[in-house]
Amino acid sequence: MELFPALGVAWLNGWLLLALLVVTDATTFLLFPKTVIRRLFDRSGWSRKQVAFTAIGKLVASVSLALIILTPLKIGHPVSIIGVLTSGLGLMGLVWALIDFRNTPADEPVTRGMYKLSRHPQIVMSFVVLTGASLAIGSWTALAILIASHIFSHLGILGEEEVCAKRYGGATRAYLKRAARYFIFF
DSSP, rough: SSOOOOOOOOTBHHHHHHHHHHHHHHHHHSSHHHHHHHHOOOOOOOOOHHOOOOOOHHHHHHHHHHHHHHHBBTTTOHHHHHHHHHHHHHHHHHHHHHHHHTTTOSOOOOOOOOGTTOOHHHHHHHHHHHHHHHHHBBBHEEEHHHHHHHHHHOOOOOOOHHHHHHHHHHHHHHHHHHHHHHTTTT
């Protein structure tokens, strides 16, 4: 791992792992009904502060994404192998979480499958994919920026939970008490 790895445009850069994430998301979204996609990205009921923190988190994440895109993979290095495997596990978990979301009726909170273990498995699995990509390129900087982006995103997540509790009532409040926010971590 390096603090500042060399940047450049090349075929064997971290963009390959990000391309897998984009293809996975795009394929999954193409197979979902439009009503599910709208529900997935619904921000109605969020405060300006919650929307702002989420936007800041995405802006900071874009810096990490740029580093991943422009940094060569550490081919053959153990950290790269761990990173690629981590990204692969994250992609599989993301698809699983998206399918759980799709299979839940719109008038119910999502509490099945991976959502039994985490209130936000899509976010966690996306973080796992990007953490793996940061490892695969061997960049402490990309990893640190990714973590910073998720600190801002956390504040948006709190807003999402608040809106869901208002929308779905007691069922969501009970769910929030029994399921960890980020798997076993919190």
